[in-house]
Structure formats: structure tokens, C-alpha cells
Amino acid sequence: MNRLRKNSKKKSSYASNKIEGNPLSEKQVDEVIERDERKHYLKPEQEVRNYFLALNFLEEKVSKKEKFSQKLILDVQKLVEYVNTTDDHPLIVAAVVHYQLVTIHPFEDGNGRTARLLSGYIMDLNGYGFNGIGSLEEYFAYDIDEYYESIQMGLPALYYSGRENPPHPEIWIHYFLRMVKLYSGKICDLQLASEEEDIAGSLSFLKGREKELLQFLIKNYRGEFTPIEVSRELSVTNKTIINRLTILVKNGFVIPILVNERIRSYELSEFTRDHEKEIMKIIS
Numbered sequence: 001m002n003r004l005r006k007n008s009k010k011k012s013s014y015a016s017n018k019i020e021g022n023p024l025s026e027k028q029v030d031e032v033i034e035r036d037e038r039k040h041y042l043k044p045e046q047e048v049r050n051y052f053l054a055l056n057f058l059e060e061k062v063s064k065k066e067k068f069s070q071k072l073i074l075d076v077q078k079l080v081e082y083v084n085t086t087d088d089h090p091l092i093v094a095a096v097v098h099y100q101l102v103t104i105h106p107f108e109d110g111n112g113r114t115a116r117l118l119s120g121y122i123m124d125l126n127g128y129g130f131n132g133i134g135s136l137e138e139y140f141a142y143d144i145d146e147y148y149e150s151i152q153m154g155l156p157a158l159y160y161s162g163r164e165n166p167p168h169p170e171i172w173i174h175y176f177l178r179m180v181k182l183y184s185g186k187i188c189d190l191q192l193a194s195e196e197e198d199i200a201g202s203l204s205f206l207k208g209r210e211k212e213l214l215q216f217l218i219k220n221y222r223g224e225f226t227p228i229e230v231s232r233e234l235s236v237t238n239k240t241i242i243n244r245l246t247i248l249v250k251n252g253f254v255i256p257i258l259v260n261e262r263i264r265s266y267e268l269s270e271f272t273r274d275h276e277k278e279i280m281k282i283i284s
Contacts, residue, residue, distance in 0.1 A: 005059075012135035013051040016116045019141050022047055047113075054117055062124040079104070083122065090126035094119040095176035099169050102151055116140070119176075128180070130187040139179045150175035199278050205251050211283045213244045214253055217268060218276050224257060224265040253279075 014029040022044050024032065032045045033052050041049060079100050083093055098119035102111055116137055123129050123136075130136070140147045150172050203211065216234065217225070227241040234241070245266055248254040253272045256263040272279065 008130075008135050009052055009055045009059075012055060012120075012137045013048045015135060015137035015141035016051055016113055017044075017048050019116075019137070019144055019147060020047075020112055024048060051113060051117070055120075058117060058121045058124065062121065062129070065125070090122060090128055091177060091180060092173065093126075094122040094128070095173045096169065097122060098176065099151060099172045130183065136179060136183055139183050146175070195275070196278060196282075199275055200282055202251050202253070203279070203282055206247065206253075210244050210247050213241070214248055214272075215280065215283055217248075217254070218272065218280060221268065224267050226265045 010030055010033055011026070013033065014024070014026045017024070017029075024044050029048045032041070032048055079097060083097060086093060088096070098115045101115035101118065120129070120136065152168065152171065206214065213230075213234075217230070220233075227238050227245060231238045231241045245254055245256075249256055249266075252269055254266050255269045257265045257267060
């Protein structure tokens with residue numbers, strides 16, 4: 001999962017900077033992020049490194065459940081107040097923050113990157129962050145023209161109180177929510193693939209007899225069981241079952257139940273119960 005998270009942040013760093021015209025390829029971005037931080041970097045390289053470090057910073061903030069702070073966007077007071085007091089759905093808030101920061105353009109440079117970082121932060125903080133393994137910027141970067149058309153970069157600015165001839169935030173919000181929906185489907189597929197990879201990795205440490213025992217336990221036991229019970233049903237020695245159970249415990253498929261610091265019985269782990277179908281599919 002940590003590898004997926006890091007790769008997701010790399011993709012996000014690449015995609016978000018690509019939207020701004022950064023010329024680095026995804027491979028070059030990967031190399032720059034992995035390079036020695038003490039080296040001198042050209043501007044395009046520093047941009048992607050800064051974005052990656054900013055994602056790490058915000059990930060830490062999310063883990064600590066820190067609320068949206070004025071310090072994150074300097075003096076854009078109205079936007080901060082909106083984020084902290086609104087009853088709007090978090091996805092709407094994330095879309096509005098993205099739209100408004102780009103519209104207000106408070107900085108000489110980096111407004112788009114800041115907007116994407118902070119909208120992602122709001123999503124993460126409210127449980128819509130794709131479990132840390134996805135990057136919405138990746139979808140924005142697939143069609144940069146549609147991104148800029150939806151955010152209406154060339155139209156007059158709009159504050160919450162409204163201005164004359166304001167652009168249409170609903171166009172952007174519709175686009176933003178559509179991207180979230182599309183990307184959510186991809187993340188579900190990624191997570192399922194990752195879980196299957198984790199299961200297959202754990203099963204690779206088991207030998208044939210141990211897999212057969214695991215299969216037998218899944219089919220026949222919902223609660224506790226003892227080695228002697230299993231050995232009788234399989235017509236093998238109690239010691240053989242204990243040895244195989246030790247391997248299953250070591251790899252997280254079975255857990256021992258202790259009484260007075262001694263193993264009384266065993267049961268299938270929560271991991272095994274949650275992934276019975278996937279495990280059986282692989283070892284059958």
C-alpha cells in the first residue's frame with residue numbers, strides 16, 4: 001500500500017505540472033523525485049519535486065486531522081471562511097476551492113498547482129481521497145483542453161458575493177464531479193488488483209500441503225478448531241497439523257487462541273474470512 005501511495009503522488013506530481021506546461025515525461029518525474037535532494041535542479045524539476053513534497057506535507061496533515069487553516073492559502077480569507085463554515089458536500093467544497101483559487105489568482109505563479117493541492121486536501125480530509133492510492137490530477141491531465149474549458153480561465157473573476165458578468169461555476173463543478181466519478185471506478189479496480197496481489201504474495205509463502213490445509217479450514221470451520229480435530233478428519237498426525245498451522249499463523253491466515261499463555265485452539269483470521277473467495281480462487 002505504501003508503494004501505491006508513493007506512486008500515486010508521483011503520478012499526481014507529473015499530471016498536475018503537465019497541466020501547467022511542465023515538459024518532463026512521467027519517467028523523468030520519477031527519476032527527479034528519487035534523486036538526491038541535495039543536487040541542483042532546473043526549474044521544471046524543482047516544480048515537480050516541490051509538488052511531491054507538498055503532497056507529503058498534506059498527507060501528514062490529513063493523518064493528524066488538522067482543519068483547513070488560513071496559513072495554507074495565506075490571506076484568501078473569504079475562501080477559508082467558506083471552507084470552514086459551509087454545509088455544502090465536501091466534494092462541492094473541493095470543487096469550489098479549486099475553481100475560486102484559480103479564478104482569484106492570488107499568486108504570481110503556482111495558482112493552478114495550489115488549487116489542485118488544496119482541493120485534494122479537502123477530499124482527503126473528508127474521506128474522499130481515493131484511499132491515498134489515486135490522483136485526480138491524472139484524469140485532469142488526460143484532456144488538458146477540457147480542463148481549461150471547464151474552469152473557464154479566460155472569464156471574469158467571481159467571488160461568493162458575485163460580480164458583474166461572472167463565469168459559470170456550475171460548468172466546473174459538473175466537470176469536477178464527473179472526473180471524481182470516473183476516477184473512483186479506476187481506484188476500485190486498482191484496489192481490488194492490489195488486494196489480489198497481496199493475497200497472492202502471502203499465498204506464495206505456503207507449500208502445497210499448507211494450501212490444502214487452508215482450503216480445508218475455509219470450507220469446514222467457521223469458528224474455533226483444535227489441531228487434534230483437524231488431524232482426525234485428515235488422517236494425519238497432530239504434530240503435522242500443528243507444524244502446518246504454525247506456517248499459516250506466520251503468514252496471517254490463522255490466529256491462535258491463548259489460554260494462560262498456551263495455545264488452546266485456532267481460528268481463521270479476519271483477513272482470511274474477508275478474502276475467502278479470492279483465496280479459494282487462487283489455491284483451487
